[in-house]
Amino acid sequence: MTQKKRSIKDDFTMLTILLIPIGVAVNVVGGNLASLLKLPMYLDTIGTIFTGIIAGPWVGAVTGLLTNIVTGITNPVNFWFIHVNVIVGLLTGFMARAGWFTDWKKGLLATVIQSVASTIASAPPVVYVFGGVTGSGTSLISAVMIAAGKSIWTSFLSVEIVWTVIDRIISWLISLGVMRVIPDRTLVKFPLGNLYLKNKK
Amino acid sequence: MDKSFLEQVQIHKKNKLDGLHSKTKMIVLILYVICTFILAVKVTRLQLPLYQIAWFGVLLVIFALSGQFAKCLRGMRAVFVVFAVIVIAQSLIQPGGEILFKLGPITIEEHGLQKACNLGFMVLDVAGIFVWFFQTTSHKEIAAALREAGVNDKIAYVFVSTLKMIDEMGKNSRTIMNAQRARGIETEGNLMVRAKAFVPSLIPLVLTAITGAEERVVTLEARGFSVNAQKTSVFKLEKSGAETLVLIVSLLITVALAAWRIFLA
Amino acid sequence: MSTIMECKNVTYQYPLTDKPTLKNINIKIEKGKVYGVVGENGAGKTTFCAVLRGFAPSFYQGELQGEVELEGKNIVEYGGDISTRIGYVFQNPFTQISGVKDTVYEEVCYGLENFGVPVDEIDRRVREVMKLTNIESLAMQNPFEISGGQMQRVALASVIVLEPDVLVIDEPTSQLDPEGTESVFEVIKAMKEKHKTIVLVEHKIDLIAEYADEVIVFKDGEIVAHGPTEDILSDMSLLKKGVNLPQVAVLCSKLKEKGLPLEKIAVTDKEAVRVIEKALKERG
Known part of the structure; x- marks a missing residue:
């Protein structure tokens, strides 16, 4: 690939603009489906990860941003975590642009980096706004640790990082599954689609 | 004669608060959040959870005056759950102060309850005003307000189309899930079974x-999405007439609260 | 009649493919005529439509050689405003809704809003077109929640209301039942009466025979025949080129072979009845 100067605007083609609502809907529907099937996972960032991988950091970030805004309409608690979803999209997108997601090992590493960084970013609101316990699936464990005298920060981070890493790895694998079934002629129209063609010329 | 189509797609509201222009509602929302923080900041040794509770009362008054009390409370369901979790967890795990309640291994101490109320009501207040905004403002009004504010057409498009896409995809996911059940794919049972139902x-x-998005691009272009023109809108955003009054009142309350916190408490 | 669109030596190749999908296309589209585009699957009909409207290569990328002109000016020069001149309707009714409107009425308004037409005029034009396309009863329904046939009529209405000079319509009925097909062709007929230039891809050859003034035959990315509808659809040699000819035309040709002195090979049912009746009468 020839390196040319990219501007943020180049990432927002008509097609990627239409990808954003899809990404957000995948986040929301994925999350709902996970809770409907009573899975012990959130699975609510599949869309952010997916758009980041095929359309780069800015489209990924907007998908993350918009997800928390629209889910905030019914559950305003999500407004406090907008930055977390944005970071997921941004980091995934930047690493995707660097070609990390064309390779299993690097893809896994990128997913772990992204999960750890975004979990750390979610800690301040959890600690300061919600006192370490948000009512999410893992907060019971955190609550027990806090009650046992551990600091709020360690209680939240130690539990949440492990959990998030697993959650995001699954989400990444599902994204890969989706990319597998998208035909090359469609894939090639996305900003980073060239990286993932099944039949390279 | 029946109302014209053009008339039927408009939104008219009788209630002056409910019918506020979206921009005014947004300003009210911002001022309310600022006030919540003004009440929460610990500038003195005073403990203030009670003010947060009173401020929540103001929110309930706003709900009621907007004529959407029940609808707003329904919108608060998710928030109430989080509120309950925070209050219970904080009262139980925060030590310090007098013991207020003791039953077996469960103790509630003064500091815990204070923190519980402070955090809990702060979340309730901030989240609640957002609930009010979104329960009294339709997607259509938000989109129109964005356009009026001169926001890029693409952003307005993405916002509205996202809400519609979630609706659509949600419906389709339920259809697919039912189809899977009919074909004998288990959606209940042990964890692995349920997990396997997720991906398909x-x-x-x-x-x-x-794949539909590709054709959607063609559709939008065919409908002049990229035409160089000042777009028009058949939907007209209305004002209720109470905008100025509401702005003045909210500003006065904010200034008064700030002054009181700075000079008196 | 004057030429409204013209393809000059157009060759087009999609990305990721080895050979061009369209080869050396030269054609003049005359104002006010209906062009039926026929040929086997994969012959390049849909690509031809996309090239006429400029979606290939602007959206589909790939490589275009030669020129596509609208009124003597390359369509690239029109930029986004090309949508005010060329209307485009395609197969899939489900992807032809804007995705941002609550009602069918607003959906049909959408294009004119984008064009910046004043609201009073939008309302007048939209009501007129909804009447023409017979979708008035759907006006307040959610465009996502109507049937495929209804959606296709809404899609047609949404494009017709823009009053483009040229309408490119790609297999509008392939996913519709007979009733839906008929209602779509009612609209095409009305457009023909308004002297719109129409380029129509359609598999149902009897409909082409009935509505088209001229027929363009594609095979392997090239135009292999082009001329007045009767001339083309009565040419039995096209059967070998994968073109589906009207059954009445095949019948007439067979009858002629058997010695019935038909005045011509008819391509529509009505004409066939007339010429056969006449021939039989003459024979006594």
Whole structure:
């Protein structure tokens, strides 16, 4: 690939603009489906990860941003975590642009980096706004640790990082599954689609 | 004669608060959040959870005056759950101060309850005003307000189309799940069984949406999405007439609260 | 009649493919005529439509050689405003809704809003077109929640209301039942009466025979025949080129072979009845 100067605007083609609502809907529907099937996972960032991988950091970030805004309409608690979803999209997108997601090992590493960084970013609101316990699936464990005298920060981070890493790895694998079934002629129209063609010329 | 189509797509509201222009509602929202923080900041040794509770009362008054009390409370369901979790968890795990309640291994101490109320009501207040905004403002009004504010057409499009896409995809996911059940794919049972149902429910949805997006681009272009023109809108955003009054009142309350916190408490 | 669109030596190749999908296309589209585009699957009909409207290569990328002109000016020069001149309707009714409107009425308004037409005029034009396309009863329904046939009529209405000079319509009925097909062709007929220039891809050859003034035959990315509808659809040699000819035309040709002195090979049912009746009468 020839390196040319990219501007943020180049990432927002008509097609990627239409990808954003899809990404957000995948986040929301994925999350709902996970809770409907009573899975012990959130699975609510599949869309952010997916758009980041095929359309780069800015489209990924907007998908993350918009997800928390629209889910905030019914559950305003999500407004406090907008930055977390944005970071997921941004980091995934930047690493995707660097070609990390064309390779299993690097893809896994990128997913772990992204999960750890975004979990750390979610800690301040959890600690300061919600006192370490948000009512999410893992907060019971955190609550027990806090009650046992551990600091709020360690209680939240130690539990949440492990959990998030697993959650995001699954989400990444599902994204890969989706990319597998998208035909090359469609894939090639996305900003980073060239990286993932099944039949390279 | 029946009302014209053009008339039927408009939104008219009788209630002056409910019918406020979206921009005014947004300003009210911002001022309310600022006030919540003004009340929460610990500038003195005073403990203030009670003010947060009173401030929540103001929110309930706003709900009621907007004529949407029940609807707003329904919108608060998710928030109440979080509120309950925070209050219970904080009262139980925060030590310090007098013991207020003791039953077996469960003790509630003064500091815990204070923190519980402070955090709990702060979340309730901030989240609640957002609930009010979104329960009294339709998607259509938000989109129109964005356009009026001169926001890029693409952003307005993405916002509205996202809300519609969630609706659509949600419906389709339920259809697919039912179809799977009918075909004998288990959606209940142990964890692995349920986990296996997840992927086939989601992937076809995404695939259809993505391949459809290509044609959607063609559709939008055919409908002049990229035409160089000042776009018009058949939907007209209305004002209720109470905008100025509401702005003045909210500003006065904010200034008064700030002054009181700075000079008196 | 004057030429409204023209393809000059157009060759087009999609990305990721080895050979061009369209080869050396030269054609003049005359104002006010209906062009039926026929040929086997994969012959390049849909690509031809996309090239006429400029979606290939602007959206589909790939490589275009030669020129596509609208009124003597390359369509690239029109930029986004090309949508005010060329209307485009395609197969899939489900992807032809804007995705941002609550009602069918607003959906049909959408294009004119984008064009910046004043609201009073939008309302007048939209009501007129909804009447013409017979979708008035759907006006307040959610465009996502109507049938495929209804959606296709809404899609047609949404494009017709823009009053483009040229309408490119790609297999509008392939996913519709007979009733839906008929209602779509009612609209095409009305457009023909308004002297719109129409380029129509359609597999149902009897409909082409009935509505088209001229027929363009594609095979392997090239135009292999082009001329007045009767001339083309009565040419039995096209059967070998994968073109589906009207059954009445095949019948007439067979009858002629058997010695019935038909005045011509008819391509529509009505004409066939007339010429056969006449021939039989003459024979006594």
